[in-house]
Amino acid sequence: MSETKIIGLFEKFLKKESLFENKSVLQSQHVPEELSHRDDQIDQIAAILAPALRNDKPSNLFLYGKTGTGKTVATKYISQKLTEVARTQGVPLKILYLNCKLKRVADTEYRLIAELTRMLGKNIPFTGLPTDEVYNSFFEVIEQQKGVVIIVLDEIDQLVAKAGDDIIYNLTRVNADLKHSQIALVGISNDLIFADNLDPRVKSSLSEEEIVFPPYNALQIQTILKNRADKAFKLDVIAPGVIQKCAAYAAREHGDARRALELLRVAAELAEREGQDLVSLKYVDHAEEKIEKDRMLEIVKTQPQQHKLTLYSICSLSEAPKIYTGDAYEVYREYCKQVSMRPLTQRRFSDIIGELDMLGIINAKVISKGRYGRTREISLSIGKHTLPKVEEILKETLMV
């Protein structure tokens, strides 16, 4: 591309008016002024957490619901209001929000407590300290608050799956030793049956109160989208039917509002990039592909080397009708030799397959082939359009 051409492109970009009035309204972290269709839940949460304003410990709270049903946004919404009121009333109240899914941030006991302590302003090294030492620091900073601390643990199911439920138990018991402060837990889970596999003691203490977030239906998603679109876009840039289509797509997937918003935003971005001044229906389809692709690529990029190599082995077997752990491991060893990396044992390899499965990149289910043993049947859950790009990235970063 010649220089003049590039400059021409920039000029065109600047001349072209953006379709967006305020893009951040469509971002998933955005907390709107008004939350539609969640009045019941919000009232309940507010009622349960309200004692915090009188410096009493609120009940621990447990929120269930599929992804994109507004759990997180409702909690954040209430957190904002609560902290606001607390500040004006001079009540010492602290709300900590932490997403447990974040790998290498909050997926073990140590890391979780360390992160919480950091949030309260005391730095904790990533490793090296005894866990009870970290607990002590945590204790101290909590005690310094001299008030109620509400800890919101988003995607708590992920944490428990990886690190066990003692953490929660410990957290609920911390209160017994606190003199000047109290902590209350708010657990958020996408997994509806998660609590059933919990230690009964933990379960009873965590879910003193429970609130279920039902999925939105297509109509509700539409109103949500409309509300946000009005703020996010300039007048008349959305073709008729686009909002309905986004809502329909999302409703198909258990009423995931987050997904609907993302679809709308990405569709508009694509249209804008192509210099259109109208977001037409076809961009919604493109957006769906792009979102899927970006999500996969993001996950893949951030994997550690060994996981990448594991995934690459599976990719190169993806032509085969059935992939079994043993076969994948053979291929994996070959690649290890090629890039002169010391291969992991099959034991660990098996665990990594399990981890990749949890991430939703692959699908691995344990089957018994009777006389021919027991193994995992592995398949990729990467779409056709995305696979080449994924392989490319793996190849690049692995230098195969």
Added chain:
DNA sequence: CGAGATTCATGTGAAGTATACCTTTAGGCTTAA
């Protein structure tokens, strides 16, 4: 022919090891009085 034993390939749990990183401590060096 059918119930029970066998078998295979790998899942899975527990315990041990290597590595990277933390704090503490002791010793040595510098500095200022």
Added chain:
DNA sequence: AAGCCTAAAGGTATACTTCACATGAATCTCGTA
């Protein structure tokens, strides 16, 4: 003498390995009809 830096010691979490045992249905075995 006090202050500062460095290196070693002692300790931890995490990722991984080693060892050992568990799994579960296709297949085999063998007694019975």
